[in-house]
Amino acid sequence: MRITAIRAHAVDLFLAEGSYSWNTQSFPSFDSTIVEIQTDEGLTGYGEICPLGPGYMPSFAEGARAGMEVLARALIGLDPTKPNVAAAAMDTALKGHPYAKSGLDLAIWDLAGKAAGVPVSTLLGGAFRDQVRLFRVISRDAPAAMVERLLEARERGFIQYQMKVGTGVAEDLARMHAIADVLQPNEVLAADANTAWSRAEAMQIAAAVSELPLAIEQPCLRYDECLALRPHLARPLILDEVMDSRDAIRQGAADGAMDIINLKISRFGGLGGAMRTRDLCLDLGITMTIEDTWGGEIATAAIAHLAAATPDYAHFQSSAFHDYHTNPIATGGPVVADGHMSVPDGPGLGITPIPDLLREPILEVR
Numbered sequence: 001m002r003i004t005a006i007r008a009h010a011v012d013l014f015l016a017e018g019s020y021s022w023n024t025q026s027f028p029s030f031d032s033t034i035v036e037i038q039t040d041e042g043l044t045g046y047g048e049i050c051p052l053g054p055g056y057m058p059s060f061a062e063g064a065r066a067g068m069e070v071l072a073r074a075l076i077g078l079d080p081t082k083p084n085v086a087a088a089a090m091d092t093a094l095k096g097h098p099y100a101k102s103g104l105d106l107a108i109w110d111l112a113g114k115a116a117g118v119p120v121s122t123l124l125g126g127a128f129r130d131q132v133r134l135f136r137v138i139s140r141d142a143p144a145a146m147v148e149r150l151l152e153a154r155e156r157g158f159i160q161y162q163m164k165v166g167t168g169v170a171e172d173l174a175r176m177h178a179i180a181d182v183l184q185p186n187e188v189l190a191a192d193a194n195t196a197w198s199r200a201e202a203m204q205i206a207a208a209v210s211e212l213p214l215a216i217e218q219p220c221l222r223y224d225e226c227l228a229l230r231p232h233l234a235r236p237l238i239l240d241e242v243m244d245s246r247d248a249i250r251q252g253a254a255d256g257a258m259d260i261i262n263l264k265i266s267r268f269g270g271l272g273g274a275m276r277t278r279d280l281c282l283d284l285g286i287t288m289t290i291e292d293t294w295g296g297e298i299a300t301a302a303i304a305h306l307a308a309a310t311p312d313y314a315h316f317q318s319s320a321f322h323d324y325h326t327n328p329i330a331t332g333g334p335v336v337a338d339g340h341m342s343v344p345d346g347p348g349l350g351i352t353p354i355p356d357l358l359r360e361p362i363l364e365v366r
């Protein structure tokens, strides 16, 4: 089988709550790219890449699409049933820029699964279960509004939450105390600062929350700042933004810097790189949140397959991004119920994009 054409389609994902806010950033929608790869045997594969706006990681939607144009030329004519070979060709064609590779990589894994007649989770080593544990993000807001969001999520069956903080010590402590006050013993909470706190702010907060039942996620911008905080923190520490390479994870494990990492698929160039990262974490005894920067049903399906193919003891939680949106981009995506999402059981990623969204490609390489 050979790749004959690659197309990219842009779609805005609108937030049902009106906006999504973290650190000091806030967006009403996110610019996602659906990748479509056609083959000479009539099979079509789909992937997706959606950075969390241009200011979250060193990635942005237009950059992903510019990178894709370079990468697509290197993929034409290759066999999509060999994802590692395709990934190597992408690494030769473009150094770095893992997020630009991720949507293409997902579409190639989708094709490999479809060609083999098995779900992607089978290609990733096999699913341990057909339901994946989720957390619900409580977007940064006034404390009372955040409590209201948590109660709504609990009503829907969620028991794991990630509250967004990052506007300063006083406001963030008010948020953390308000949420901790309503937390039940069976529930799990992380406060994610998304790099917002200075070292001094993080030290103040660490002292003030030592009795609260929560984990702290990515308190400061730099790894050495987070590492310096570690001995002063009585709560579990999750590292996310700085865990951007397997070398960073090895270093973090050697330093005892974190208990959990947040593994985002597009940070590792797609499912192949994310699978290697998952296996490294298993070897190092590091628990994982498995998710991506953002996305719709397609990126979420990829998360579900990778999370399902990860042993339960090493999987902390995952995100179902399409559960936050007003506009679906595909059918067959994971079904969210009782704080879990299903793993699509069809061949490949198991999703089908909505045809209307594929009418006017913004990029086409043949």
Ligand SMILES: [Mg+2]
Pocket: 192, 194, 217, 218, 240, 241, 262
């Ligand atoms: Mg995070």
